[in-house]
Amino acid sequence: MDEAVAVHDLVVERGGRRVLHGVSCAVPRGTVTGLLGPSGSGKTTLMRAVVGVQTVGSGTVTVLGRPAGSRELRSRVGYLTQAPSVYADLTVRENARYFAALHGRGHAEADRAVADVGLADAAGQLVGTLSGGQRSRASLACALVGDPELVILDEPTVGQDPVLRADLWARFHAMAAAGTTLLVSSHVMDEAARCDRLLLIREGRLIADDTPAGVRATAGVDDLDEAFLRLIRASEADTAGKDAS
Numbered sequence: 001m002d003e004a005v006a007v008h009d010l011v012v013e014r015g016g017r018r019v020l021h022g023v024s025c026a027v028p029r030g031t032v033t034g035l036l037g038p039s040g041s042g043k044t045t046l047m048r049a050v051v052g053v054q055t056v057g058s059g060t061v062t063v064l065g066r067p068a069g070s071r072e073l074r075s076r077v078g079y080l081t082q083a084p085s086v087y088a089d090l091t092v093r094e095n096a097r098y099f100a101a102l103h104g105r106g107h108a109e110a111d112r113a114v115a116d117v118g119l120a121d122a123a124g125q126l127v128g129t130l131s132g133g134q135r136s137r138a139s140l141a142c143a144l145v146g147d148p149e150l151v152i153l154d155e156p157t158v159g160q161d162p163v164l165r166a167d168l169w170a171r172f173h174a175m176a177a178a179g180t181t182l183l184v185s186s187h188v189m190d191e192a193a194r195c196d197r198l199l200l201i202r203e204g205r206l207i208a209d210d211t212p213a214g215v216r217a218t219a220g221v222d223d224l225d226e227a228f229l230r231l232i233r234a235s236e237a238d239t240a241g242k243d244a245s
Contacts, residue, residue, distance in 0.1 A: 002028055002029060003027065003028060003029065004027050004028065004029045004063070004064055004150050004181035005027035005050055005062070005063050005064075005150070005181075005183065006026050006027075006061075006062040007024055007025050007026070007050070007059070007060070007061050007062075008024050008059055008060045008061075008062075009022045009023075009058065009059040009060070010022065010046070010049060010056060010058075010060070011056065011057040011058045011059050012042075012045050012049060012055075012056050012057055012204075013057050014045070018204065019045045020042050020045055020049075020204045021204045021205050023042075023059070023201075023204070024059075024206070025199050025206055025209045026209070027181060027183050027197075029181050030179050030180070030181055031176055031181060031182070031196040031197055032173055032176045032184060032195050033181075033182065033183050033184070033195060033196065033198070033199060034184055034186060034191065034192055034194070034197070034198050035183060035184065035185040035186075035199045036185070036187070036189060036191075036192050036198055036199070036200050036201070036228070037187065037200060037201040037202050038187055038202065039187050041187075041201045041204065042201055042203070042204040043154070043187075043201060044082065044185070046201065047079075047152050047154055047183065047185060049061050050063060050068055050152055050183065051068065051069070051077060052067075052068040052069020052070070052073065063077065064076055064077075064149060064150060075103060075146060075148070076148055076149045076150065077148050077149070077150045077151075077152065078143040078146060078148035078150070078151040079143060079151075079152045079154075080136075080140050080143040080152065080153045080154060080156055081139070082154045082155050082158075084127070084132075084136055084138065084139045085142070086127050086135065086138050086142055088126065088127045088128035089127075090127060091123065091125055091126055092119050092124070092127060092130070092134075092138045092141070093110070093111065093114060093123040095127060095141075095142055096111070096113050096114050096123075096142055096145055097110040098142075099142040099145050099146070100113070100145045100146070103145065103146030103147075105145060105146065105147075109145055109147075110141075110145055111123070113141040113144050114138075114141045116141070116171055117138075117140050117141045117171070118167055118168075119134065119138060119141065122134060131159075132159045133158075133159035133160045133161070133164070136158065136159060136160070137164075137168075140153070140156055144175075147180075148180070149179075149180060149181065150180070150181045151175070151180060151181070151182045152183050153172075153182065153183070153184045153185065154185050155185055155187070156168060156184060157169075157191065169191075169194045172184065173194075189224055189225045189228060190224075190225075192212060192215075192224045192228075193212055193224060195212065196211065197210070197211055198211065198212055198215055200215070200228060200231060202232055202235070205235065207231045207232060207234075207235040208228075208231050215227050215228075
């Protein structure tokens with residue numbers, strides 16, 4: 001199976017408002033796939049559907065060959081939310097070791113996960129004393145410590161300095177090279193070029209599912225920011241045309 005995630009005609013409504021409008025897309029195995037779009041575009045809702053914690057109106061989401069949210073996927077999927085999901089009254093090391101134990105892993109794996117996200121020097125600090133960016137990396141260590149097959153990362157580089165952002169992206173690509181599949185969301189378009197494949201979403205509609213080179217070619221420009229804008233305009237024109245007919 002070449003697809004780690006397959007989404008077909010997914011519709012989600014929240015609070016009486018349609019958030020995703022029949023989204024269909026795929027995430028190839030062993031790649032870093034970027035989910036790009038402005039805040040409020042539906043990125044988090046789509047990721048929650050992939051993890052299996054989002055109520056959907058219709059459509060299907062298949063993850064590693066199983067329906068999203070299946071019990072057997074719990075140890076195979078790692079999920080980093082936008083809000084840090086670690087215990088403030090434990091140290092970074094204690095958090096990582098706790099989550100490692102849940103996956104049947106030892107202290108060595110936990111300490112390695114902490115080092116991999118650049119927090120070795122802060123391993124003994126209480127999470128409650130960390131900066132926002134450090135807390136996010138502590139959460140990332142806990143999401144990765146079980147060595148999941150699929151990793152869902154919601155805005156993992158927000159609040160990180162440029163050097164740490166580069167280090168994290170290098171880590172993501174090393175994981176993909178080793179066979180892990182990553183779905184990484186961002187509203188920062190300069191991160192699009194770091195991805196193997198792109199899902200571009202706006203107002204709950206998918207406007208592109210292609211490689212960065214393919215997105216550029218379709219839009220007819222080299223700059224990904226401009227390519228995204230052109231695809232948005234084309235999508236809006238198409239929608240307007242359908243509504244008029």
